[in-house]
Structures are given as C-alpha cells and as structure tokens.
Amino acid sequence: MSEQPSSGSRPLLPDQIASWLRLVCFIAAALIVTAYAYLAVRQAPNEEAGRRQDQKTLRADNAKKGLALINEPGRNADGTYRIPVKDAAALIAADNQVVAKIQAAAAPAPAPAAPADVGPFVKASDEQMKRGLAVYARTCIACHQPTGMGLPPVFPPIANAPIVVGNPELPIKFILQGLMGPITVGGTTYNSMMPPVVGVTDGDIADVLTYVRQSFGNQGNPVSADQVKAVRAATAGRSAMWTTAELGLK
Numbered sequence: 001m002s003e004q005p006s007s008g009s010r011p012l013l014p015d016q017i018a019s020w021l022r023l024v025c026f027i028a029a030a031l032i033v034t035a036y037a038y039l040a041v042r043q044a045p046n047e048e049a050g051r052r053q054d055q056k057t058l059r060a061d062n063a064k065k066g067l068a069l070i071n072e073p074g075r076n077a078d079g080t081y082r083i084p085v086k087d088a089a090a091l092i093a094a095d096n097q098v099v100a101k102i103q104a105a106a107a108p109a110p111a112p113a114a115p116a117d118v119g120p121f122v123k124a125s126d127e128q129m130k131r132g133l134a135v136y137a138r139t140c141i142a143c144h145q146p147t148g149m150g151l152p153p154v155f156p157p158i159a160n161a162p163i164v165v166g167n168p169e170l171p172i173k174f175i176l177q178g179l180m181g182p183i184t185v186g187g188t189t190y191n192s193m194m195p196p197v198v199g200v201t202d203g204d205i206a207d208v209l210t211y212v213r214q215s216f217g218n219q220g221n222p223v224s225a226d227q228v229k230a231v232r233a234a235t236a237g238r239s240a241m242w243t244t245a246e247l248g249l250k
C-alpha cells in the first residue's frame, strides 16, 4: 500500500501555533504553582511579623500612656511625684472597702515564689509602715494606684502579686534600675516598663517594700535598709533597665 489516507479531520490549529500555545500554558501553570508555593512559605513568617508589629505598637502605646501618667501629677525637683501624703492616705482609706471587695472576689493568691523569704511572719512596726506609706505616696502611687490594683493592662497590680512578697532582692533591683519586658500578673500579661525610681535612699526602699509587702492583702516580712544597701552595692555599675527574662520573671 502506498499513501495512507489521512484520517479526514484536519488539525484544529496549525502545528506551530499549537506548540506555542502548549508552551504558554506550561509557563502559566508553572507560574501558578510557584506562586502558591511562595505564598505557602511566606504565610508563617508574615503572621510572625504581624505579631511582632502588634507587640511593638502595644509597647509604644504603653510607653506613651506611662509617660502621660508620669507627667500628669508633675514631678518635684528631685524627680519624685507631687502627690501630698495626706491625699494619698485619704485615697487609700477611701479605697479600702473597694480593695477588700476585689480581694474577696479574686482567686486565692498563689504561693510566694521566694525560697529566700520563708520563715515565720514578722509584723512591721507602725513607724516603718507609716514611713513606707509616705514613700509609696510619692514614688509608686501614680502607677500602681492607691488601691495597689495598678491600671491593667499598663501597670500591674501589686496586690496579690507573688513578686511583692517574694525574694526582696528582685524588687530592690528594679526599683533601682527599672524593669521592662513581658510579665504576667493576676492572669494579665504586661509588656511595659517601670522606670528607675529616683530620689530614694536605702531606708526609703526598705520602708516602701515593707509597706507594700504588708498592705493590699500581702503578707511578706519586713525589708531592712541593709538588704537594700547590699543590692545597691552589688549593682552599682549598672545603668541599663533589668529585663523580666534576666530576673527570671514571667
């Protein structure tokens, strides 16, 4: 037999155009697959970056609110706050009932975190408590509030807070040099910063810590000026704020 008769139907497109079309389709498909793969790979890091951005915004926001609060009551020349002690005492007295209610409703305080502070409870002298209240009123009250309940989610409470009644070395450190970084108190996570508390002597820090350790429902033993002196000497060369991670706080 000679010539095979053609099957009759002529190709829909000339061969050359068909092969160009096949090439174009192939490239398009390859591009789509690559794009999907790229997006899949990028997705996770994008979410992470978003989270980081949220945190950044939150921190900037918190810092702004903190600064506004610091500036609001104004400062004395030595950097302490301009809140008269008698006003603070009145505020605290007026808020006592509120605190009692909040504490009654709150979950039981977790066990103190500090192995360094075990032992029988020793009640502070009325004198030291009075001095501590005066220091609290000029150095802590603007942020941690007369009630000790703080201002969530910017300033954490120091009522029912294990760090307050735990090893006093930690609060002494961050009263001296400041604190930043994420920290969870009473179920809320804070990520703001506590500036160093200025214009306070070793005795002032001992008194204010004793005051907060035996107020707002806290039960921690008194702190002495000698304990503060030792920490101040050990951290004398430091100017950077402590981070919560550095101090093992979460």
Ligand code: HEC
Pocket (backbone or CB within 6 Å): 066, 070, 136, 139, 140, 141, 142, 143, 144, 154, 155, 156, 157, 158, 161, 162, 163, 164, 171, 175, 179, 180, 181, 182, 183, 185, 190, 191, 192, 193, 194, 195, 197, 208, 209, 212, 244
């Ligand atoms: C300008 C605001 C500000 C002042 C003033 C301030 N704090 Fe704080 N404090 C903070 C912030 C904010 C944090 C949380 C820091 C973080 O997010 O890492 C904090 C954390 C703490 C903590 C640990 C967390 C907790 O709630 O247990 C203690 C204890 C504490 N402060 C005690 C004090 C005492 C005592 C004083 C006064 C001597 C004081 N602070 C003054 C803002 C302040």
